[in-house]
Amino acid sequence: MTDNESKGIPNRLFFRLFQTGNVLQRQVQNEMGISTVQWAVLGALSRGGFEAGISFNQLTEYLFVSRQSLDGVLKRMERDNHVLRVPHPDDGRARLVKLTDQGRAYWESLQERIYQFYQQGLKGFSFDDSVNFLHYLNKLQHDLARIDLGHGHQAGMEEQAEV
Structure with missing residues (x-):
């Protein structure tokens, strides 16, 4: 090669x-x-232990989305009465994002279609393929999160441009 x-x-x-x-x-x-971000928000908030909500910052970190992107999605989801933002009990300035009863019912109503979506999307994968693919995606996500080209790379680019 x-x-x-x-x-x-x-x-x-x-x-x-x-x-x-x-x-x-x-x-x-x-x-x-729905959008993939709405899907991810519903899934994240429906997890056990998050009935009281999750901080906005924790949700952005969990989903790997920008604050601006998440804020826009949450505004639409609040209009649909799927989520609400409530004051954080320990920090009056902070808000918790919480799934509403209507949001939980909506999430539950999607479950059969989500299962079918997954089945069709992975139809060419064996169980072992899926496990291996998940492993490689986890490795890629880990490595991507640690990319740091640093200023040395930028300086090298500037030097090349001057030549």
Whole structure:
């Protein structure tokens, strides 16, 4: 394998990941009628132990989304009466994001379609394939979260530009 071929594989892999994310977003919207972020918020808030809610900051960190993106999604979900923001009992300035009873009922009503979505989306995967794929996605997420090109990279780019 040539050096150019080996450099092309990561580019193809990350581009395919980008495409897959876009297909997922489109299919969730088309088939479920909600965005992937709304789906993730409902799923996160429906987990055991979060009945009283979760802080906005914790939710952004858990979902790996920006504050601005999450705020816009929560505003739409509040209008639909699926979530509400309540004062944090320990910090009056902070808010907890909480699933409403209507939001929980909505989440429950989606479960059969979610199961079918997963079944169809993973139909080409064996159980072992799914476990391995999850393992590799976890490794990729871990490594991506630790990327730090630092200022040394930027300085190198500036030096190259000056030559």
